[in-house]
Amino acid sequence: MSLIADEIVRFSSVLKIAYNFLTGRAYLKRKKFREKQKLVSVPLPFSDLPFAAGTVPVFPIRMHNFKINQYLTYLGTASNIFGWKGVSNFLSFVKNLGISEVSKIVDDIIEDVIREINEKYNEMYDIGIEGGISSDFCYGLKSLVGMNLSKSRNVDAYMNVTIRCSAFNKYLESLSAINNEPRPIWIDIPPRNIGNALELLTDNVSHALSDFEQLTGNTISDNMLRNHFNISNQVKRAYNTIIYDISASDFYPCNPATFSEIMSLLNITFIDYNSNATRYRDNMNSLVNEMRERIRKHIGMDVSDMPRIFVTPIFGGWEPKTHDYIYELGGRALYADWGLLKLLEELPISPSNNPVEEYARFLLNATQTGIGCDNDKLTDSYLRMAKELNADGVVFIQLFGCHSISNCYRMLRDKVRKELEIPITAITFNKIGENIEQVKTRIGAFMEMF
Numbered sequence: 099m100s101l102i103a104d105e106i107v108r109f110s111s112v113l114k115i116a117y118n119f120l121t122g123r124a125y126l127k128r129k130k131f132r133e134k135q136k137l138v139s140v141p142l143p144f145s146d147l148p149f150a151a152g153t154v155p156v157f158p159i160r161m162h163n164f165k166i167n168q169y170l171t172y173l174g175t176a177s178n179i180f181g182w183k184g185v186s187n188f189l190s191f192v193k194n195l196g197i198s199e200v201s202k203i204v205d206d207i208i209e210d211v212i213r214e215i216n217e218k219y220n221e222m223y224d225i226g227i228e229g230g231i232s233s234d235f236c237y238g239l240k241s242l243v244g245m246n247l248s249k250s251r252n253v254d255a256y257m258n259v260t261i262r263c264s265a266f267n268k269y270l271e272s273l274s275a276i277n278n279e280p281r282p283i284w285i286d287i288p289p290r291n292i293g294n295a296l297e298l299l300t301d302n303v304s305h306a307l308s309d310f311e312q313l314t315g316n317t318i319s320d321n322m323l324r325n326h327f328n329i330s331n332q333v334k335r336a337y338n339t340i341i342y343d344i345s346a347s348d349f350y351p352c353n354p355a356t357f358s359e360i361m362s363l364l365n366i367t368f369i370d371y372n373s374n375a376t377r378y379r380d381n382m383n384s385l386v387n388e389m390r391e392r393i394r395k396h397i398g399m400d401v402s403d404m405p406r407i408f409v410t411p412i413f414g415g416w417e418p419k420t421h422d423y424i425y426e427l428g429g430r431a432l433y434a435d436w437g438l439l440k441l442l443e444e445l446p447i448s449p450s451n452n453p454v455e456e457y458a459r460f461l462l463n464a465t466q467t468g469i470g471c472d473n474d475k476l477t478d479s480y481l482r483m484a485k486e487l488n489a490d491g492v493v494f495i496q497l498f499g500c501h502s503i504s505n506c507y508r509m510l511r512d513k514v515r516k517e518l519e520i521p522i523t524a525i526t527f528n529k530i531g532e533n534i535e536q537v538k539t540r541i542g543a544f545m546e547m548f
């Protein structure tokens with residue numbers, strides 16, 4: 099892991115994003131109690147309306163106390179004085195001195211961030227199981243139940259956007275049984291491409307906005323929606339640049355294991371933008387700039403001979419060691435779930451567009467062409483993404499308990515072999531750390547094909 103730490107500390111934006119993720123609890127407490135803002139729980143990247151409405155979206159795990167390496171705490175304090183760029187320069191300088199004890203401290207910081215997030219996910223999973231969720235549910239849902247059992251008392255509303263997964267929709271319905279204090283704000287997405295789907299969904303988005311108005315007591319204007327869409331478009335642009343331009347290129351600004359680590363951090367933090375859209379936008383923009391600057395100076399790694407392995411889906415849970423094994427065996431793991439699901443599409447913000455309808459169109463497009471209404475559409479999305487990434491192979495994560503998207507593997511395997519003519523394999527997943535040996539063996543056999 100020291101190689102990973104060595105690289106990550108050179109990206110001040112990554113330190114900031116990790117720090118903002120881990121210190122969410124203090125930030126959210128301040129928002130709720132001092133600034134009297136409303137907190138809205140979001141389980142997937144549907145934070146646009148909460149932000150536009152002037153509330154604070156939160157992926158509930160961030161209300162937990164994370165054990166933060168004491169040095170990261172010092173760095174956070176130091177960043178108030180010197181800025182994160184100064185902190186990153188200082189850390190790079192320290193690493194370059196080659197003093198092993200000091201160097202180890204920096205390694206420990208990054209290791210702690212990654213380990214702590216994974217352990218917290220597993221802790222949520224255990225709370226979910228203890229709380230009585232059936233063991234038949236997937237890792238993601240068990241963890242979400244754990245997050246809500248432990249923290250829903252702090253939120254004022256649930257942002258409930260239905261998706262094609264019936265288990266997920268049942269989970270949304272069960273939230274009121276866990277805690278009926280927060281107001282459920284529903285956006286029901288018509289599941290099929292029926293004639294008036296857009297009209298129905300536009301209506302549903304309007305209702306959700308009325309619920310937000312009742313929650314805050316403030317009116318939401320079209321301009322408030324457009325202003326937030328403008329910020330989220332910039333986040334998406336930066337994210338797309340990292341996925342399509344940088345991760346698919348032949349020269350990386352860091353080693354591929356570090357790159358995958360950054361991509362998995364973005365995968366989690368994109369859900370609620372660490373509860374602050376402008377701060378997240380700025381961090382994403384500086385991440386792109388830092389990456390480009392390193393590539394321009396030819397600092398990083400030539401990865402032209404390393405096969406691109408598209409690992410997906412990871413949003414419901416996966417073994418994070420997967421990318422380490424792929425890297426150790428000469429490949430590079432690419433993560434791009436949100437692009438695959440069409441959640442990185444920009445929203446039109448021209449005054450001539452109706453922003454409510456545009457948001458409905460965005461949700462409909464994600465439902466019908468991203469995750470798809472059926473396995474045929476969904477597998478086409480995987481195929482499209484693999485093509486766009488120019489992938490040399492696909493590792494499909496089959497979640498225990500997922501009857502909605504994991505069961506398309508056979509269809510996907512046939513399509514990938516026939517249409518892309520590249521290798522594909524599946525790895526089963528139940529809980530982080532539980533199946534490491536099998537992941538290692540499976541990846542080992544898979545990587546021999548390259």
Ligand code: SF4
Nearest residue numbers: 236263266414500502
């Ligand atoms: S992993 Fe499968 S079961 Fe779990 S929420 Fe996603 S689609 Fe539903």
